[in-house]
Each structure stands twice: as C-alpha cells, then as structure tokens.
Amino acid sequence: MKTKSRRYNINNLDELHKMVCSLKDEGNLKKEALISDTKVYVKQFSLGNIIKRYATPSAFLKVDEKLNISSSVMSLVLPLVMNSTIFRGSGLITKALVGLASGKVGKSLDAEHLSGIFNSVKSLFTGSKKKKPKEGYAVDYGIPPDSETY
The missing domain is CATH 1.20.5 (Single alpha-helices involved in coiled-coils or other helix-helix interfaces)
Structure with missing residues (x-):
C-alpha cells in the first residue's frame, strides 16, 4: 500500500x-x-435499533401483501384450538368442517384485526375511567366571602 x-x-x-x-x-x-x-x-x-425498526406489528407480521405471517399462523392455530377446546367430543366430520371454516376465518385475520378485537374486548372489561366533575362546586380563590373585594 x-x-x-x-x-x-x-x-x-x-x-x-x-x-x-x-x-x-x-x-x-x-x-x-x-x-x-x-x-x-x-x-x-x-x-435495539433493529428491533425498534423491524419488530413493529405491521412490519413483522405483514411482510408484503401476499405473505401475511399472522394470517398464516392464525389459519393453522385457530382450527387446532377450536377442535381441542370447543369441539372436543364431536365427530370427525364436525371437526373437519370446523377446521375448514376456522382456517378460512384465520386467513382473513391479520395483526390490525387482532389488535382491534383485543382492544374492543379489553374495553368491555375495563370500562371508562373518566371522572365526572362535581356540579355545584364553588372554586375557592382564597378571598373570604365577606371581604370588600368580593
């Protein structure tokens, strides 16, 4: 050199x-x-910067319009959960129909839909925490009521 x-x-x-x-x-x-x-x-x-940039729900769960990771996972997991919990004692034909239907529903769900559903269910349990102001409450400015400036 x-x-x-x-x-x-x-x-x-x-x-x-x-x-x-x-x-x-x-x-x-x-x-x-x-x-x-x-x-x-x-x-x-x-x-930390890579996680901040690429691990957001929209970037991680939806790589592009054709490949949607969250909907693919939901189309596989939702039939298993439904058949093992709700339709546990049902027959083979019922489980197959539930698997097909829940697989189709799972493909239509993505991260935005899941977070919206979660927020709506959460709002049912938490309720609104807004405090109502008390009516007829006088504000005290520190001036006695019987003073000359009142």
Whole structure:
C-alpha cells in the first residue's frame, strides 16, 4: 500500500514546530470525526435499533401483501384450538368442517384485526375511567366571602 507523501516548504525550526502542531490538530480532528461517524454507524445497526425498526406489528407480521405471517399462523392455530377446546367430543366430520371454516376465518385475520378485537374486548372489561366533575362546586380563590373585594 503506497502512501502519498506531502511536500512542505519549511525553512526554519519555528515553521517546523508550527507545521507539526497543525498536523497534530488535523489528525485529532480527523480522529474525532472518525469516532463519531463510527458511533453513528454502530448505533444504526445495534440490536435495539433493529428491533425498534423491524419488530413493529405491521412490519413483522405483514411482510408484503401476499405473505401475511399472522394470517398464516392464525389459519393453522385457530382450527387446532377450536377442535381441542370447543369441539372436543364431536365427530370427525364436525371437526373437519370446523377446521375448514376456522382456517378460512384465520386467513382473513391479520395483526390490525387482532389488535382491534383485543382492544374492543379489553374495553368491555375495563370500562371508562373518566371522572365526572362535581356540579355545584364553588372554586375557592382564597378571598373570604365577606371581604370588600368580593
């Protein structure tokens, strides 16, 4: 690897010391710039940043319009859950029909639908926590009612 050699016009010792100081300053500036750029680059590809960028429900569960991971999983899991819980004692034909129907329903579900269903069920149990303001409550500003400014 060949390095470029610089030609400097240095005539005395003072010019040499000035040039050495300026080259050290230039080296320190380049070193700081390289360190800061490296930190930004490493932070860009850190585990936390990758999780933050790619592990969102919309990015993780729906790669593109044709491949929808959440609907594929639901079309496989939903028939198994239905047949093992609700239709446990039913016959083979009933389990097959439930498997086909729940597989079709599972394919239509995606992450947005599941989160909407979850939020609506959750709101039924939690209810609204809004406090109603008390009517007829006078605000006290610190002025006694029998003062002259009242």
